[in-house]
Amino acid sequence: MYQKLIFELSKEGRRGHVLPKIDVPQKSKEQWIPKEFIRTRDADLPQVPENEVVRHYVDLSVLNHHVDKAFYPLGSCTMKYNPKINEQVAADPAFLNLHPRQPESSAQGALQLMYELGEALKAITGFSGITLQPAAGAHGELTGLLLIRKYHDVHHHKKTTILVPDSAHGTNPASAHIAGFQTKSIKSNPEGTVDMDDLKAHLNEDVAGMMLTNPNTLGIFENQIEEIRKLMDSVDALLYMDGANLNALFGLVRPGDMGFDVMHINLHKSFSTPHGGGGPGSGPVAVNDKLKDFLPVPVVDKTDARYYLSYNYPDSIGRVQAFYSNFGILVRAYAYIRMVGREGFRRVAEQAIINANYIKTRLKDHYDLGYTAPSMHEFVLSAEKQKKRGARALDIAKRLLDFGIHPPTIYFPLIVKEALMIEPTESESKEMLDAFCEAMLRIDEEIGKDLEMLHSAPHSTPVGRLDEAAAARNLDINYYKPN
Ligand SMILES: *Cc1c(COP(=O)(O)O)cnc(C)c1O
Numbered sequence: 296m297y298q299k300l301i302f303e304l305s306k307e308g309r310r311g312h313v314l315p316k317i318d319v320p321q322k323s324k325e326q327w328i329p330k331e332f333i334r335t336r337d338a339d340l341p342q343v344p345e346n347e348v349v350r351h352y353v354d355l356s357v358l359n360h361h362v363d364k365a366f367y368p369l370g371s372c373t374m375k376y377n378p379k380i381n382e383q384v385a386a387d388p389a390f391l392n393l394h395p396r397q398p399e400s401s402a403q404g405a406l407q408l409m410y411e412l413g414e415a416l417k418a419i420t421g422f423s424g425i426t427l428q429p430a431a432g433a434h435g436e437l438t439g440l441l442l443i444r445k446y447h448d449v450h451h452h453k454k455t456t457i458l459v460p461d462s463a464h465g466t467n468p469a470s471a472h473i474a475g476f477q478t479k480s481i482k483s484n485p486e487g488t489v490d491m492d493d494l495k496a497h498l499n500e501d502v503a504g505m506m507l508t509n510p511n512t513l514g515i516f517e518n519q520i521e522e523i524r525k526l527m528d529s530v531d532a533l534l535y536m537d538g539a540n541l542n543a544l545f546g547l548v549r550p551g552d553m554g555f556d557v558m559h560i561n562l563h564k565s566f567s568t569p570h571g572g573g574g575p576g577s578g579p580v581a582v583n584d585k586l587k588d589f590l591p592v593p594v595v596d597k598t599d600a601r602y603y604l605s606y607n608y609p610d611s612i613g614r615v616q617a618f619y620s621n622f623g624i625l626v627r628a629y630a631y632i633r634m635v636g637r638e639g640f641r642r643v644a645e646q647a648i649i650n651a652n653y654i655k656t657r658l659k660d661h662y663d664l665g666y667t668a669p670s671m672h673e674f675v676l677s678a679e680k681q682k683k684r685g686a687r688a689l690d691i692a693k694r695l696l697d698f699g700i701h702p703p704t705i706y707f708p709l710i711v712k713e714a715l716m717i718e719p720t721e722s723e724s725k726e727m728l729d730a731f732c733e734a735m736l737r738i739d740e741e742i743g744k745d746l747e748m749l750h751s752a753p754h755s756t757p758v759g760r761l762d763e764a765a766a767a768r769n770l771d772i773n774y775y776k777p778n
Pocket residue numbers: 371372431432433434464466508512537539540561576578
């Protein structure tokens with residue numbers, strides 16, 4: 296199916312709207328605009344009536360899969376449904392029309408929202424300080440690692456190394472590197488959690504800290520957390536939590552209570568704001584008392600009478616964002632938190648865990664499990680068995696699109712061969728989970744019947760199987776019409 300470009304719909308003389316002729320004297324262009332800025336020919340804009348413009352973009356809006364269209368079990372990404380009330384609140388002109396340079400006195404409501412969101416996130420995670428500045432999870436990681444650096448500088452510790460488990464998200468070692476550390480990879484044990492012997496073998500005075508994802512990217516709870524905390528203390532190292540997976544924890548346990556010193560929270564994942572395609576995110580970083588003094592300025596604070604931006608942090612690592620945050624995301628997260636409420640978060644986490652385990656139980660006789668330990672909000676299948684019969688994880692993922700389902704994350708985490716990482720989130724019904732399971736079982740049956748069809752899937756999408764490497768490296772997204 297070829298989707299015409301808006302330029303190809305253009306017909307000379309078609310107009311989006313027609314206004315009555317101006318019946319008052321007009322200045323000419325030359326009287327308004329300096330001569331050197333006046334076009335010598337008309338701008339090359341498509342000429343399309345308004346109804347066709349609307350139809351064109353409505354068509355385009357459903358070509359790609361998205362969470363408002365159907366199930367999106369993309370592991371580690373928490374593609375939950377984003378309630379529309381969040382959008383409505385964020386689009387309130389009182390928020391929308393704020394300018395970051397506005398005087399504090401005229402932005403008290405926005406500052407109050409930021410303050411209260413910070414307090415709520417501290418309560419949910421069990422930490423005593425927070426910055427809302429980072430614009431994404433990886434940006435939060437970098438901020439957290441710079442805080443760890445600062446802590447060691449202030450205490451005159453000579454530290455060079457961050458430990459990262461081999462199940463970690465690729466952003467972890469990348470962020471540590473950008474923050475000026477070297478990284479050492481720690482193996483996972485057969486249960487899918489940190490191999491304590493390997494951790495001990497890599498532990499020495501050079502270690503500045505360890506980044507841990509809990510539950511880890513296999514969806515398994517790191518149950519040796521207390522022992523890991525003690526090991527870190529033995530070398531004055533800090534413990535960082537990659538909090539992208541908070542969906543499995545909130546309302547149940549708090550990372551601050553588990554012994555972490557610092558964590559980032561992906562508001563665009565667990566706190567229900569639309570994300571994907573690199574769109575705006577928000578990765579607040581919460582810290583305990585050890586790191587509070589180093590938080591990026593400004594920190595939102597309050598007196599009895601007003602909210603204000605505090606720069607009174609002499610040991611701050613400085614700004615990590617030009618202004619204060621991706622504010623619109625904060626508004627959405629705030630609306631979501633107020634709507635779900637204290638009790639609600641526990642139910643969200645429990646439902647996310649139950650949904651993942653339901654799918655796992657239905658599929659585990661047909662697909663291998665990466666690891667057999669109990670699962671939290673997501674789990675990882677291995678398509679090794681299917682690969683031997685001729686269909687790889689990639690083929691299965693592509694074929695799922697023909698069932699109107701977004702594929703799971705594939706080939707990650709790296710420690711599971713032919714990995715299919717499935718995160719249903721809490722927002723799906725049993726019927727939807729069943730439809731997904733049935734699609735997965737049917738694809739497994741198709742392997743014996745029509746391999747060719749699987750290798751060339753998807754068949755029902757606007758574009759079929761792409762050469763993924765070429766598509767990523769030679770992006771062709773420009774429309775260029777030579778005149
Ligand atoms: C998504 C994710 C990140 C990175 O978050 P971004 O907002 O995409 O930068 C880091 N770690 C884990 C485990 C994640 O799932």
